Amino acid sequence: AYARKKDFKAVPLNQTVTVGLSNKYKYSTSQNVIGIIKGSKRPEETIIYSAHWDHFGIGPKISGDSIYNGAVDNASGVAAMLSIAKAFQNSKEKPERSIVFLAVTGEEQGLLGSEYYAINPIYPLNKTVANLNMDALGFYGETKDISIKGKGQNEVEDYITNVLHDHGLEAIGDTRPSAGSYYRSDHFNFAKVGVPAIDIVNGFNSKEHGAKWGQEQRLGYNEKHYHQPSDAYSPQMNTDGFAQIANILFTVGYKLSNETTFPQWKSGSEFKAARDKSMKK
Numbered sequence: 001a002y003a004r005k006k007d008f009k010a011v012p013l014n015q016t017v018t019v020g021l022s023n024k025y026k027y028s029t030s031q032n033v034i035g036i037i038k039g040s041k042r043p044e045e046t047i048i049y050s051a052h053w054d055h056f057g058i059g060p061k062i063s064g065d066s067i068y069n070g071a072v073d074n075a076s077g078v079a080a081m082l083s084i085a086k087a088f089q090n091s092k093e094k095p096e097r098s099i100v101f102l103a104v105t106g107e108e109q110g111l112l113g114s115e116y117y118a119i120n121p122i123y124p125l126n127k128t129v130a131n132l133n134m135d136a137l138g139f140y141g142e143t144k145d146i147s148i149k150g151k152g153q154n155e156v157e158d159y160i161t162n163v164l165h166d167h168g169l170e171a172i173g174d175t176r177p178s179a180g181s182y183y184r185s186d187h188f189n190f191a192k193v194g195v196p197a198i199d200i201v202n203g204f205n206s207k208e209h210g211a212k213w214g215q216e217q218r219l220g221y222n223e224k225h226y227h228q229p230s231d232a233y234s235p236q237m238n239t240d241g242f243a244q245i246a247n248i249l250f251t252v253g254y255k256l257s258n259e260t261t262f263p264q265w266k267s268g269s270e271f272k273a274a275r276d277k278s279m280k281k
């Protein structure tokens, strides 16, 4: 108790303490998967969609189940990305800039696949217009609000808010700012090398059942199923929320693909300097 008093002074105890830690490492190799739809006019300029395809594979058994499916985290994002690819492929007017689809690996082990891509880019970063990332979308149907991770960072946000406005949807910031989401999924590695990157996800305000219900769904998932074998597909899941995000990001990517300008980092963003440096090359 004395140690909690303001006038406490350290007292030599003449004792030593030994602390030990042991870790098991397993090294393995994994792959990013990448595809491209070539632009009709400025094929060297790209818009990169990304979603991590990895999860935890087989792990410790919980309630008799050792398969970590990752239905929400992140089959939802991969499914949305594949539908966007299909939509671009089926569009009558081909995009003028190239559209890249990047399924990254090792997200759950520390954003490894996107870090590898950012260090070893296949398409020049200073011609990469934007990165649009999808991770763990809303499995509880369409929402009236869409959460933009990294709100205030760059002008890709303005493209998104325009589309939301057209659909009568509300743009909100991070629903869990304390979790630091802008720094916790693959778009972060693009931001670090200066590519204007953004990640959006359904908010809480369910179109059908309201905000309180939607919040219960998402927070219930975070509590019970996040990174557990029970993050599995069930027929109760309403995948309209995945489609909603896919629609918004398709519209944004299509618009960006037919422009000649590059969206910028907003003044004050910590990622602006990296872009300025890379554009000079």
Ligand SMILES: [Zn+2]
Pocket (backbone or CB within 6 Å): 052, 073, 074, 107, 135, 136
């Ligand atoms: Zn994830």
